[in-house]
Amino acid sequence: MILDLAAYLAFFLTVALSYAVITLGLNVQWGQTGLFNVGVAGFVAVGAYASALLTTPDAPDRFGGFGLPIIVGWAGAMLAAGLVSLAVGALTMRLRSDYLAIATFGVAVVVQLCALNLQTVTGGPFGIGFIPRPFTSFAGDPLLFSLANLALLALVVLALYLFLERLLSSPWGRVLRAIREDEAAATALGKPALRFRLQAFALGGAIMGLAGAAQAHFIGFIAPDNYLPTLTFQVWAMLIVGGSGNNRGAILGAVVVWALWALSGSVIGSVFPAGWQARAAALQIALIGVGLCAILLWRPRGILGERRIVSRHLVTAPKANPSLVNNTPPEIPHA
Amino acid sequence: MIAQALLDGLVNGAVIGLGAVGVTLTYSILRFANFAHGELVSWGAYFAFLLNLALGSALLSLGAPIGPFSFGWSLPIALVGAVLLSATLALLVDWLLFGPLRRKGSAVIILVMASFGAALALRNLLEFLFSSAPLYFTNALQIAMRLPGGIRATPDQLLAIGIGLGLAVALHLFLTRTPTGRAMRAVAENPQLAGVAGIDVRRIVRTVWVLGAGLAAVAGTFSGLLVQIRPQMGLDLLLPLFAAAILGGIGSVPGAMIAGLIVGLGEAFAVRLVGAEWRAGVAFVVLVAVLLLRPQGLFGARRAA
Numbered sequence: 001m002i003l004d005l006a007a008y009l010a011f012f013l014t015v016a017l018s019y020a021v022i023t024l025g026l027n028v029q030w031g032q033t034g035l036f037n038v039g040v041a042g043f044v045a046v047g048a049y050a051s052a053l054l055t056t057p058d059a060p061d062r063f064g065g066f067g068l069p070i071i072v073g074w075a076g077a078m079l080a081a082g083l084v085s086l087a088v089g090a091l092t093m094r095l096r097s098d099y100l101a102i103a104t105f106g107v108a109v110v111v112q113l114c115a116l117n118l119q120t121v122t123g124g125p126f127g128i129g130f131i132p133r134p135f136t137s138f139a140g141d142p143l144l145f146s147l148a149n150l151a152l153l154a155l156v157v158l159a160l161y162l163f164l165e166r167l168l169s170s171p172w173g174r175v176l177r178a179i180r181e182d183e184a185a186a187t188a189l190g191k192p193a194l195r196f197r198l199q200a201f202a203l204g205g206a207i208m209g210l211a212g213a214a215q216a217h218f219i220g221f222i223a224p225d226n227y228l229p230t231l232t233f234q235v236w237a238m239l240i241v242g243g244s245g246n247n248r249g250a251i252l253g254a255v256v257v258w259a260l261w262a263l264s265g266s267v268i269g270s271v272f273p274a275g276w277q278a279r280a281a282a283l284q285i286a287l288i289g290v291g292l293c294a295i296l297l298w299r300p301r302g303i304l305g306e307r308r309i310v311s312r313h314l315v316t317a318p319k320a321n322p323s324l325v326n327n328t329p330p331e332i333p334h335a
Numbered sequence: 336m337i338a339q340a341l342l343d344g345l346v347n348g349a350v351i352g353l354g355a356v357g358v359t360l361t362y363s364i365l366r367f368a369n370f371a372h373g374e375l376v377s378w379g380a381y382f383a384f385l386l387n388l389a390l391g392s393a394l395l396s397l398g399a400p401i402g403p404f405s406f407g408w409s410l411p412i413a414l415v416g417a418v419l420l421s422a423t424l425a426l427l428v429d430w431l432l433f434g435p436l437r438r439k440g441s442a443v444i445i446l447v448m449a450s451f452g453a454a455l456a457l458r459n460l461l462e463f464l465f466s467s468a469p470l471y472f473t474n475a476l477q478i479a480m481r482l483p484g485g486i487r488a489t490p491d492q493l494l495a496i497g498i499g500l501g502l503a504v505a506l507h508l509f510l511t512r513t514p515t516g517r518a519m520r521a522v523a524e525n526p527q528l529a530g531v532a533g534i535d536v537r538r539i540v541r542t543v544w545v546l547g548a549g550l551a552a553v554a555g556t557f558s559g560l561l562v563q564i565r566p567q568m569g570l571d572l573l574l575p576l577f578a579a580a581i582l583g584g585i586g587s588v589p590g591a592m593i594a595g596l597i598v599g600l601g602e603a604f605a606v607r608l609v610g611a612e613w614r615a616g617v618a619f620v621v622l623v624a625v626l627l628l629r630p631q632g633l634f635g636a637r638r639a640a
Contacts, residue, residue: 036444038370038451091623095630098368098447102577103626105370106619109574117612229570233455236448282462282566289455293432296441296449 003143010146012262013255017153018215020254023238024160024247025207031245031306032168033200034180035089036101039108040208040235045227046084046111047077047209048216052128053121055217063121070134074213081209082202089201093194108232115224127223131216149218156214157251160207164247176200230285234261237288240295243302252303261288338484340603346492346561348599349499353554354572355579355591355598356503357547363523363586364543367446371428372551372576373569374457379421379552380559380568381461384470386413403490405477406560414556418549425548426541428453454570461566469563495557502550503592510588515542523586571615575602578618582625584635594633597621 022044029035037043051073059065068076088107092100115122122128133139135148167173178186179193187193216222234257242253264284272280295302354376361369390409391398397409432449441449479487510516521529522539530536558568579598583590601617625632 034442034444036447091626095626097444099581099626099630101370101444101447102368102581103622105577106574106622110616110619113613113616233451236451279463279466282459282467284459286456286459286463289452289457289459292452292455293449296445296452297432297435300445 007143007146010150014150014153016255016258017157020157020251021211022208022235023250023254025204026239027250029204032176035201037104038101039104041227041231042108042111043081043205043208044212047081047212048222050080051077051213052131052216055132077209077213078206082206085205086202089198129221131220133220243304245306246304249304338486340607342486344600344603345496348596349496350554350558351575351579351599352592352595353499353550354576355595357550358576358580359591360543361547367443370450371454373573374454375548375551376555377569379417380555380564382420383413383417383556386416405473417552421548421552422545425544469565472560507588575618578622584632587634590634
């Protein structure tokens, strides 16, 4: 009984941490740079499919199956999702800020369409199976297998967190925030805003791709249904609840929201009769939507909120200047 | 065959155009891309469905088909009710959500995000209430008429094109010829200056929501009449609506209507040439092409970005 519980807990945390990776990617785009991505699910899907194509054994009925090691799949996933982000960013970044939102929404629609219809590459609605899973040698012992996967994902999240924290307090990260707060001032100081935004958008997209690959290899099977708009909404809820602009908040938000999601799912599952399950799931998503709006209205900072000072040269300043600890959400100048 | 695709495209385009006019109005006057606009289309369709059902069962004579059309007088009456109810819904969402955010001086992108949360809640509420199974205004099969050129069209389809174009012309005249229309355009240009000049900006905001939601309800009702009513119908329409609003040039009502027809025609020809499964990609191709070649749209003024 306790072993079952431990195995479930390990499984739950592994899934939550894979969401944490996506949320960290979104935090680079939105939290740090103020770029609104409504197509998160699309970028995650690009990563998942790229990695699946690279690592699955050769399949006669579709293109690819190159049988490469998992780590190559992960690298390929980051590259593919990063390149797609770069292309979308290059297309819209010069224009109004909400054109990027519309274009990313379009990307998610088109990725979904390709996953469904390009049967010879993506396997169509049935998706791709037999994706190699890490630690298959432990597969005989479910608990050990879950713990090994959990450890791997925890390591990925930790490495990513340290890397992003370092990057955030580096000159590059500080320029991103400067551009987000006041683009004209940053440009006047000689920082090419467009190039920095593109880099941040591509980096965030690549991280989402990595998350897609990690999920695909953990579950061992992918299908277009995994990448519906609901995924995008969940990730947004995670970032907003945790506190956008804060990497620890992104991870915390992913675990908290995933826990609430799983919990409310099982409550709804036990309260509503069997014929109403699909409708009850819709109610669950509707509540997420209301929650998202409520947080935007009443607590835009989320649980942890953003640290306003990231440079170690300014550590003593925050209390002296009240304007630096105000309650405003991340804002970008009217484009 | 080409003529038939042309007609299918115009019918579909009339629905997209009506929705896109609403998007372009909210976009230019309230200054954000409203991701919840598709949901106003869906809610409009469900409102019309419920009212039509209630009227038809209360007074059987209202359900009897009018002339060549598939519906009775209950539908036009239900449509008027749906327009009013959708407008009320839009005002309610604005009062609860967008209004407070505007007063706090939130950035554009926060409003976009709020609209995204509202869309999520509204769409799934519909799915909770009505389940995802499609609904139909009528189960009767309508016989298509033969038109010159070997085209087949049902009277309902021709009516959709006619009403779509008629409403777009009427709205264009309203915006260009009436004091309220001029005030709306002034607010689109510069809300502060318009306020200083004595225009009640809050009244204009309400007018925009009423017009946008009303047109969305008409679009939803026609979409439901010609195809079917589903909770996801607004989500599926959202990308075509945005593509059409941007192609037409943000703020241009005739532009949005014409661009809606273009997107609709594009979809109809894609269905013939590439296959029905790729239809949803057409709007994205249009969007990318506009953003690459002419970001201000066909009829948009090049505004300081």
